[in-house]
Amino acid sequence: MSHNTFQDKEIKQIDTSTFFTEVMENSQAAGVIVMNVNGIMLDSSISVQKVLGYAKEDLIGNYYGLLFVPEDRLKNLPEVELKTVKQKGSFIDDNYLLHKKGAYIWIHGESIYTQDKEGNIFIIKVIFDINEKKLLEEQLTHSNQKLVNINNDLENFIYTASHDLKAPINNIDGLLASVKEELDSECKKKLEESGILEMLNISIQKFKNTLYDLASIGKTQSGIAEELKSRVDFKEVLDQVKFDLMDDIENSHAKIYDYFTEASFINFSRKNLRSILYNLLSNAIKYASPERIPEIIIRTSKVREDLILLEVKDNGLGISTKDHGKVFSMYERIHTHIEGTGVGLNIVKRIVENNGGKIELESQEGKGSTFKIYFKEEE
Structure with a gap:
């Protein structure tokens, strides 16, 4: 006998006078099959018939390979299992077994190499019916994949549509500028006094902003917006954002304080960091309380060696507790009396999570909000 097999090791001892009888008669959740070392079935519990449909008479004297599905027989899985049990003492796997009526049943099985007090050697195969669990898992996987495909199709449509609409809106903008140049001074003056030209310009700009937001969603999710990470200066990026928002800052008289001494730099995409700061700062200004001058505090700190915390705190309108779960959803707008697209925070959340981070909200209605980004x- 080979010295590499389990037979050379200490073999478990069982009392055949009580063990087999009790197991065969009382086993409910698990099916039990007793075989010799060659895989010939010697006995089986009543529960095996419940799971696989085979009565004891169908199995005794037959090779246990008849329980395996044709595909696994072609792979010699029964022989592989026997060999492993003899060498290692046990074998565990999840695979299909063949029901007597031909159905494929998912089974969790464990085969154990053992011996009774008289020196008789057996292999005991214990099986558990996991068919319903596996089928549910497969259905869930299939459903999840369908949702992923639908989501990808939707995002591709959003990105493509927003991209395709840029040219027409730019053409309208150009045509409006040409019309303004062709108007005589009197007609132009009347239109300006009526506010029509200004309303047209505002509408075009809002449309452009919406297209930009929609395009950002598609880019962020699909990875198109991913850039190589580099050592980025928080202060430098914030100054760029403040320059872009200069008119809004001046009109709102907002006071902005930044504290970056604890963590001045980060290895991150400059474009994505700018998008995060732009959306959070513009929101803090947009949703300022009419009762006080906006005050915005932007701070970074080192939570641990590989984790940087960015906090953006404002004293604006705030968000009620019941609405905290909505703020990061696409197109959700809590303060509907203020114009917006409802996509900014969704973009921020996607960027952060796509890069392995997380975003949290602390807010109280009427007092302000703090966004924490980890x-x-x-390296």
Whole structure:
């Protein structure tokens, strides 16, 4: 006998006078099959018939390979299992077994190499019916994949549509500028006094902003917007954002304070960091309380070696507790009396999570909000 097999090791001892009888008669959740070392079935519990449909008479004296589905027989899985049990003492797997009526049943099985007190050697195969669980898992996987496909199709449509609409709106903008140039001074003056030209310009700009937001959603999710990470200066990026929002800051008289001494730099995409700061700062200004001058505090800190925290705190309108779960959803707008697209925070959340981080909200209605972003920094 080979010295590499389990037979050379200490073999478990069982009392055949009580063990087999009790197991065969009382086993409910598990089916039990007793075989010799060659895989010939010697006995089976009543529960095996419940799971696989085979009565004891169908199995005794037959090779246990008849329980395996044709595909696994072609792979010699029964022989592989026997060999492993003899060498290692046990074998565990999840695979299909063949029901007597031909159905494929998912089974969790464990085969154990053992011996009774008289020296008789057996292999005991214990099986559990996991068919319903596996079928549910497969259905869930299939459903999840369908949702992923639908989501990808939707995002591709959003990105493509927003991209395709840029040219027409730019043409309208150009045509409006040409019309203004062709108007005589009197007609132009009347239109300006009526506010029509200004309303047209505002509408075109809002449309452009919406297209930009929609395009950003598609880019962020599909990875198109991913850039190589580099060592980025928080202060430098914030100054760029403040320059872009200069008119809004001046008109609102907002006071902005930044504290970056604890974590001045981060390895991150400059474009994505700018998008995060732009959306959070513009929101803090947009949703300022009419009762006080906006005050916005932007701070970074080192939580641990690989984790940087960015906090953006304002004293604006705030968000009620019941609406906290909605703020990061696409197209959700809490303060509907203020114009917006409802996509900014969704973009921020996607960027952060796509880079292994997380975003949290602390807010109280009427007092202001604090957004906490945890960046998982990689070397």
